[in-house]
Amino acid sequence: MGRVISIASQKGGVGKTTTAINLGACLAQESRRVLLVDIDPQGNATSGMGVNGNDQRLGTYEVLIGHAEAKESILPTGLASMDILPTGQRLSGAEVELVGMMARETKLRSCLAKVRDDYDFVLIDSPPSLGLLTVNSLTASDSVIIPLQCEYLALEGLTQLITAIRLVQDHLNPSLRIEGVLLTMYDARLSLSRQVAEEARKFFSDRVYKTIIPRNVRLSEAPSFGKPIVLYDPHSSGAESYRELAREVLGHE
Ligand code: ATP
Numbered sequence: 001m002g003r004v005i006s007i008a009s010q011k012g013g014v015g016k017t018t019t020a021i022n023l024g025a026c027l028a029q030e031s032r033r034v035l036l037v038d039i040d041p042q043g044n045a046t047s048g049m050g051v052n053g054n055d056q057r058l059g060t061y062e063v064l065i066g067h068a069e070a071k072e073s074i075l076p077t078g079l080a081s082m083d084i085l086p087t088g089q090r091l092s093g094a095e096v097e098l099v100g101m102m103a104r105e106t107k108l109r110s111c112l113a114k115v116r117d118d119y120d121f122v123l124i125d126s127p128p129s130l131g132l133l134t135v136n137s138l139t140a141s142d143s144v145i146i147p148l149q150c151e152y153l154a155l156e157g158l159t160q161l162i163t164a165i166r167l168v169q170d171h172l173n174p175s176l177r178i179e180g181v182l183l184t185m186y187d188a189r190l191s192l193s194r195q196v197a198e199e200a201r202k203f204f205s206d207r208v209y210k211t212i213i214p215r216n217v218r219l220s221e222a223p224s225f226g227k228p229i230v231l232y233d234p235h236s237s238g239a240e241s242y243r244e245l246a247r248e249v250l251g252h253e
């Protein structure tokens with residue numbers, strides 16, 4: 001049965017989508033079958049894989065509100081063993097529409113139950129909030145990867161996320177684990193970067209991945225070409241670091 005991993009943080013711009021796309025692509029290149037689920041109404045994971053979510057008739061929105069099955073909404077990507085459940089802007093309505101529904105927190109889990117056997121990994125790119133979409137994501141997952149941006153005091157605000165994870169563990173998904181904390185946008189020249197890395201290791205000890213994702217402009221260019229970094233610039237430091245992360249994640253299998 002496929003491992004379901006949320007990439008989550010209520011902080012914006014910390015590297016969730018970049019990690020979901022590129023860890024997914026690197027796992028696919030390691031011959032794992034990967035499903036990328038875009039549950040962020042911004043649809044950055046969708047567009048970053050070269051799909052226009054607004055043009056798709058079916059996607060995460062239709063699946064969550066029960067108008068479509070996950071299986072019929074999933075699309076192939078430029079990588080042979082990677083698929084995507086895309087999203088368009090209409091997903092922003094789901095947060096409100098779900099409120100009135102039965103079992104609103106477990107919608108995504110039930111929808112994915114029917115397809116997770118087809119994959120080794122299901123990676124869910126979550127929005128920068130702790131609302132119902134992120135709760136659905138955490139409830140559907142075996143574990144969560146928390147990206148930490150090494151450019152400002154990143155540990156602040158993490159308490160909220162940890163509290164949300166505890167609440168989900170207590171009420172909805174007791175087996176949810178923290179898969180790992182990932183240091184992103186690291187710049188070795190900045191003492192702040194080194195300081196954030198040090199604090200993260202103090203706080204989360206060995207749950208912080210050994211792999212550190214450096215700041216690399218190629219990583220920020222790739223989404224406008226609709227490609228993961230391993231297809232856009234396979235020799236960049238960004239590609240190398242996400243390949244290393246994939247190997248580290250596989251080591252934890
Ligand atoms: P949001 O909370 O809005 O969903 P996010 O947490 O998904 O944001 P990303 O979209 O992955 O964050 O990254 C934010 C911006 O930083 C993007 O423009 C992305 O291309 C860029 N970026 C991410 N990681 C790196 C990196 N390691 N080096 C350089 N740029 C990066």
Ligand code: MG
Binds near residue numbers: 018040045125126
């Ligand atoms: Mg994002």
